[in-house]
Amino acid sequence: MSEFLQQLLNGLSLGAIYALIALGYTMVYGVLRFINFAHSDVFMVGAFIGYYLGKLVPEGTLWGGLLVLSGAMIGCALLGMFIERVVYRPLRHGPTLNVLITAIGVSLLLEYTGQIVFGAAPRTFPQIFPTANYHVGSLTISSNQVFVIGVAILLMIALQLIVFKTKIGTAMRAVSLNPKAAQLVGVNNNVVISFTFGLGSALAAAGGILYAMNYPSIDPLMGVMPGLKAFVAAILGGIGNIPGAALGGLLLGTVETFIGGSQFSTYKDAIAFAILIVILLFKPAGLLGKFTIEKV
Amino acid sequence: MIVPGLQFFRHLRLIKSAGLSFVAALAPAAFTTAAAAESAPEPIKIGVYASLTGKEAVWGQSAEKATRLAVDDVNAAGGVLGRPLHAIIEDNQSKPGESVTAVRKLISRDKVVAILGEASSGRSLEAAPICQQARIPMISGGSNPKVTQVGNFIFRTHFIDPFQGTVMSRFAREKLGAKRLALLTEVTNAYAVGLAKYFSADAAAHQTPIVIEQKYSAGERDFKAQLTAIKAAQVDAIFVPGYYTEAGLIVAQARELGLNLPVLGGDGWEGPQLLAIGGPALRDTYYCNNFSSESDVPETRRFIERYQTRFQSMPGGTAADAYDAVLMLTDAIKRAGSTESEKIRTALATTRGLRGVGGPLNVDANRDQLKPAYILGYNSGDYHLVQVIQP
Numbered sequence: 001m002s003e004f005l006q007q008l009l010n011g012l013s014l015g016a017i018y019a020l021i022a023l024g025y026t027m028v029y030g031v032l033r034f035i036n037f038a039h040s041d042v043f044m045v046g047a048f049i050g051y052y053l054g055k056l057v058p059e060g061t062l063w064g065g066l067l068v069l070s071g072a073m074i075g076c077a078l079l080g081m082f083i084e085r086v087v088y089r090p091l092r093h094g095p096t097l098n099v100l101i102t103a104i105g106v107s108l109l110l111e112y113t114g115q116i117v118f119g120a121a122p123r124t125f126p127q128i129f130p131t132a133n134y135h136v137g138s139l140t141i142s143s144n145q146v147f148v149i150g151v152a153i154l155l156m157i158a159l160q161l162i163v164f165k166t167k168i169g170t171a172m173r174a175v176s177l178n179p180k181a182a183q184l185v186g187v188n189n190n191v192v193i194s195f196t197f198g199l200g201s202a203l204a205a206a207g208g209i210l211y212a213m214n215y216p217s218i219d220p221l222m223g224v225m226p227g228l229k230a231f232v233a234a235i236l237g238g239i240g241n242i243p244g245a246a247l248g249g250l251l252l253g254t255v256e257t258f259i260g261g262s263q264f265s266t267y268k269d270a271i272a273f274a275i276l277i278v279i280l281l282f283k284p285a286g287l288l289g290k291f292t293i294e295k296v
Numbered sequence: 297m298i299v300p301g302l303q304f305f306r307h308l309r310l311i312k313s314a315g316l317s318f319v320a321a322l323a324p325a326a327f328t329t330a331a332a333a334e335s336a337p338e339p340i341k342i343g344v345y346a347s348l349t350g351k352e353a354v355w356g357q358s359a360e361k362a363t364r365l366a367v368d369d370v371n372a373a374g375g376v377l378g379r380p381l382h383a384i385i386e387d388n389q390s391k392p393g394e395s396v397t398a399v400r401k402l403i404s405r406d407k408v409v410a411i412l413g414e415a416s417s418g419r420s421l422e423a424a425p426i427c428q429q430a431r432i433p434m435i436s437g438g439s440n441p442k443v444t445q446v447g448n449f450i451f452r453t454h455f456i457d458p459f460q461g462t463v464m465s466r467f468a469r470e471k472l473g474a475k476r477l478a479l480l481t482e483v484t485n486a487y488a489v490g491l492a493k494y495f496s497a498d499a500a501a502h503q504t505p506i507v508i509e510q511k512y513s514a515g516e517r518d519f520k521a522q523l524t525a526i527k528a529a530q531v532d533a534i535f536v537p538g539y540y541t542e543a544g545l546i547v548a549q550a551r552e553l554g555l556n557l558p559v560l561g562g563d564g565w566e567g568p569q570l571l572a573i574g575g576p577a578l579r580d581t582y583y584c585n586n587f588s589s590e591s592d593v594p595e596t597r598r599f600i601e602r603y604q605t606r607f608q609s610m611p612g613g614t615a616a617d618a619y620d621a622v623l624m625l626t627d628a629i630k631r632a633g634s635t636e637s638e639k640i641r642t643a644l645a646t647t648r649g650l651r652g653v654g655g656p657l658n659v660d661a662n663r664d665q666l667k668p669a670y671i672l673g674y675n676s677g678d679y680h681l682v683q684v685i686q687p
Contacts, residue, residue: 002528003524003525003528006524006527006553007521007524007525010518010521010524011521012522014518014520029321101364115337115349119349119353120353120390121349121350121353121354122351122569124569124572124573131553133552135554138659140552140553140554142552143551144552157409192303205360211517214518215515215517215518215545216548217541217544217545217547217573218519219351222517225515256521257518257520257521258521259521259523260518260521260522261522261524261525262525263508264512265485265510265511265512265521265522266483266511268521
């Protein structure tokens with residue numbers, strides 16, 4: 001039983017990170033109907049900003065950690081908006097496929113620029129937050145796990161509030177529903193899209209920092225696997241759907257951990273992806289997605 | 297074709313400066329032969345492939361430094377057969393597949409007389425068939441027995457995994473008193489799979505069974521699932537036959553889960569990143585290496601001193617292997633009295649009692665080495681020598 005609970009906790013803390021990255025994929029998809037493949041590399045840049053900022057603040061202090069976290073989030077928000085402005089906006093009225101291919105290009109550009117700027121060798125992420133281990137019965141909970149789950153939940157609540165309770169959130173939903181109509185009623189689509197990229201990239205940065213805290217070895221290609229998993233999580237939950245992305249992330253992280261702890265650990269990715277296929281067979285729009293029929 | 301062409305252009309430039317450019321156009325061949333006779337003897341080219349960048353960059357970079365140190369030492373002492381050594385070093389980015397490209401380039405374009413490299417058995421296994429096919433001697437720093445089994449042109453400077461696996465299993469049993477053992481193997485790594493096999497074989501033969509074996513793949517960062525399963529299996533020690541990049545994360549995560557058991561590893565654990573990631577969590581961890589900075593062998597001491605003054609860093613086992621590979625090769629070329637690959641190969645196969653910086657070099661019938669193993673244990677911030685086990 002305690003092994004089950006321990007694995008559940010491990011899975012949730014991994015899934016929380018997937019969820020944070022998945023949110024960025026899903027938000028951009030919701031507004032622009034394309035998959036921003038460069039998102040997983042913004043996640044990597046977030047971790048590296050954290051790495052450099054982490055050297056400036058004293059290690060293992062709460063305020064220092066929060067400073068690093070918010071610094072990385074702001075840095076990546078700017079990066080996300082910059083990428084959108086320079087790369088995606090000129091292509092917005094072209095076919096979606098062009099933007100998709102460009103996104104892959106931006107992703108590779110970030111990865112290999114990272115290899116030149118940061119070097120290809122892995123680096124050790126500093127311990128930016130204070131750490132401790134708690135024992136509850138036979139369960140061992142590390143402060144990092146608590147922190148990851150806590151921050152992820154807080155950020156998801158904040159996102160939900162932004163999307164549903166603020167003016168810009170209403171505008172985001174309007175653009176997502178029908179960009180032309182939104183423009184007609186006075187929504188500035190460019191501002192909304194910029195904001196969406198900024199918000200998604202900030203969440204990716206938070207994911208990057210949390211990931212690096214739990215697994216303190218970072219390199220320029222670190223975003224590839226978590227990015228792929230988060231993309232799957234976004235589809236699993238129903239792409240374009242915010243609570244769906246969170247659910248998909250948590251589910252994927254938990255399933256992966258349970259298989260990882262069984263004798264089939266080598267197959268954990270294969271089984272996780274097989275589950276995705278099965279779910280999509282029965283619910284083609286994902287767990288929480290709504291299936292809409294295209295009207296011709 | 298390329299070399300005479302280049303020389304031609306170089307002479308062309310010299311002649312131009314003398315205002316005699318028209319002569320060059322008339323008789324370039326005559327100038328080339330005349331210049332070759334008076335210039336320095338042609339260097340002996342050796343090819344090195346190493347992981348200069350990427351995941352295991354630490355090994356490649358220290359191997360590169362040690363190779364340069366060794367080549368400079370040989371050249372300072374007058375070179376080999378009156379000719380200087382020239383090392384051409386190629387990067388394989390720690391990636392699978394890249395070593396093949398690098399080695400093919402070294403053999404076909406640079407026309408090297410031998411290939412040296414590398415510390416990773418997996419990547420050595422990629423390069424070995426190319427060298428064997430081209431009949432170019434290769435000296436690897438890998439420990440997997442399959443490397444030298446590729447063919448009679450493949451040699452090594454390192455001890456082999458059956459020895460290393462036995463040493464660690466015996467250490468767990470005799471020094472740590474472990475009765476039940478766990479394995480956490482990197483299944484995408486030929487070295488780790490081989491080492492796990494020899495460790496389990498010895499453990500099973502001595503009634504200290506492996507009660508649980510968990511697996512992971514290269515580049516993974518989350519090991520809590522596997523470690524939680526190991527924790528539930530109630531073992532006395534864990535053997536992690538992987539590389540330093542993952543080993544640090546594994547130990548740190550094990551301690552986070554309250555798994556305060558001895559964790560053992562092989563020579564793949566060597567790398568400063570292990571200490572940087574693991575930190576104090578590494579207490580009660582041990583690994584086996586072919587080199588110890590605390591060794592009192594005079595050759596080793598001298599090597600450490602000179603490496604440190606030149607590069608301001610501590611050499612590790614991969615540096616010692618790279619240095620010894622150059623040593624083994626120059627010794628063989630001297631004894632062969634030629635740079636013909638067949639003759640070098642025959643001379644390499646009869647290497648006996650050569651005093652390397654990482655221990656004595658003796659090539660046995662399988663082209664493997666019998667060298668002592670150093671068991672290192674973590675204590676207050678660094679790894680220190682715990683035990684030396686002779687073969």
